[in-house]
Amino acid sequence: MTQDELKQAVARSAIDYVVENEIIGVGTGSTANFFIDELAKIKHKIKGTVASSEATAARLRGHGIDVFDLNDVAEIAVYIDGADEIDASGAMIKGGGAALTREKIVASVSKQFVCIADGSKLVEVMGKFPLPVEVIPMARASVARALAKLGGTPKLRLKPGTEEAFVTDNGGYLLDVAGLSITDPKALEAQINQIVGVIAVGLFAARGANVCLLGTAEGVKTLKF
Numbered sequence: 001m002t003q004d005e006l007k008q009a010v011a012r013s014a015i016d017y018v019v020e021n022e023i024i025g026v027g028t029g030s031t032a033n034f035f036i037d038e039l040a041k042i043k044h045k046i047k048g049t050v051a052s053s054e055a056t057a058a059r060l061r062g063h064g065i066d067v068f069d070l071n072d073v074a075e076i077a078v079y080i081d082g083a084d085e086i087d088a089s090g091a092m093i094k095g096g097g098a099a100l101t102r103e104k105i106v107a108s109v110s111k112q113f114v115c116i117a118d119g120s121k122l123v124e125v126m127g128k129f130p131l132p133v134e135v136i137p138m139a140r141a142s143v144a145r146a147l148a149k150l151g152g153t154p155k156l157r158l159k160p161g162t163e164e165a166f167v168t169d170n171g172g173y174l175l176d177v178a179g180l181s182i183t184d185p186k187a188l189e190a191q192i193n194q195i196v197g198v199i200a201v202g203l204f205a206a207r208g209a210n211v212c213l214l215g216t217a218e219g220v221k222t223l224k225f
């Protein structure tokens with residue numbers, strides 16, 4: 001099976017976690033996109049959605065699915081999103097798709113976090129995938145120095161094919177931090193959150209996944225945390 005077929009399989013399985021007549025939080029990325037396409041088939045059964053990025057909102061609306069502003073929503077039943085890495089405790093690295101801050105906000109107000117990922121995303125120790133950190137543009141260099149002190153090698157994310165900084169939906173810059181071996185995700189998340197100028201770190205440990213649907217050649221495996 002191709003990686004896309006594995007992603008499609010978990011996206012289909014995630015439909016079982018959609019709560020009828022409720023608001024659903026929707027993530028960002030290729031796996032989340034497959035989920036949106038599946039959600040469209042049962043859109044009449046949900047109250048609507050909250051999106052974690054402009055791209056996700058556009059895709060949801062393109063399918064005729066209602067997208068609410070988070071400020072108008074008191075509670076989200078379930079948040080469904082992909083990950084760049086996930087460990088055996090349900091902690092994740094996210095933000096490869098640049099939406100980590102809004103993803104973290106939507107996840108924080110959701111009763112359940114269902115992670116959907118192909119099997120390659122499950123790792124023993126996270127850090128091979130460079131950890132994305134969203135920063136206020138004027139603090140780019142100072143935050144990079146602080147991240148280097150933690151043992152990482154931060155690199156400013158650029159707009160593809162240019163020398164210009166990539167700008168997030170929130171007007172932030174992204175530092176992708178290579179070379180970390182994340183043995184204590186909660187401690188590192190707390191440490192990075194303390195750096196002045198950081199908007200959010202793509203380490204989801206304090207609020208990790210409750211369930212991970214993992215696409216493998218043997219079928220979709222369900223991990224519960």
Ligand SMILES: O=C(CO)[C@H](O)[C@H](O)COP(=O)(O)O
Nearest residue numbers: 029030031082095096097099
């Ligand atoms: O965190 C994310 C976006 O900010 C994505 O969930 C993550 O990058 C995984 O993406 P994909 O489903 O395309 O592999």
